[in-house]
């Protein structure tokens with residue numbers, strides 16, 4: 001069932017299914033809660049699953065002109081407050097992982113664990129910031145073309161044919177995202193701080209899901225970061241790029257649930 005919680009006079013939409021301990025799913029960029037439909041079908045048998053449309057994505061409207069990771073984390077908190085949920089595991093895909101880290105920093109007492117699915121605690125490099133500035137200019141003129149190009153780079157080379165229908169679905173989600181939503185997220189990601197300190201000595205477990213063939217985040221860099229975190233564990237998907245929940249769906253489902261069990 002789709003529900004909403006009010007945050008800054010704006011409805012934040014989410015689904016709430018299953019029973020028991022709670023896993024909160026945070027989508028990446030340019031996605032929506034729809035990306036989790038397959039994963040939810042399995043995980044809701046064992047857990048309560050909240051999947052949120054972050055501000056500017058899916059059905060949730062934009063809030064102002066920059067969606068910082070902190071603002072998105074506050075939107076997540078508003079959802080949890082509306083449900084009286086105190087302790088959750090957060091699983092964030094890429095940008096969703098940046099939001100999960102911002103949440104853990106602000107609300108450590110509510111964080112039982114974090115799964116960083118193709119995500120990093122590092123801030124943008126100078127090159128990445130310049131790329132985002134360029135992307136913002138492109139999106140102002142033609143967001144549909146930009147979205148299509150971004151999504152093509154998310155899959156591991158060679159996986160395009162196998163996941164044709166999933167690629168189409170992601171493109172449709174991306175194309176439904178407003179240019180303002182895309183720009184607000186790009187602005188927010190560009191100014192996010194380094195949050196390595198949130199997970200280096202965390203008192204909650206951290207789980208890295210890494211795609212060996214990820215073209216957005218280098219697998220070796222992520223492995224190195226994970227080795228510096230005292231409570232980190234890692235799952236490497238040999239045949240995945242940036243979209244393990246599609247390219248390595250079954251393994252991601254099993255490993256995420258195993259991780260969540262360990263956190264509670």
Ligand code: MLT
Pocket residue numbers: 027028029030093094095096189216242
């Ligand atoms: C994502 O998948 O959410 C994006 O690749 C994140 C980013 O652009 O840093």
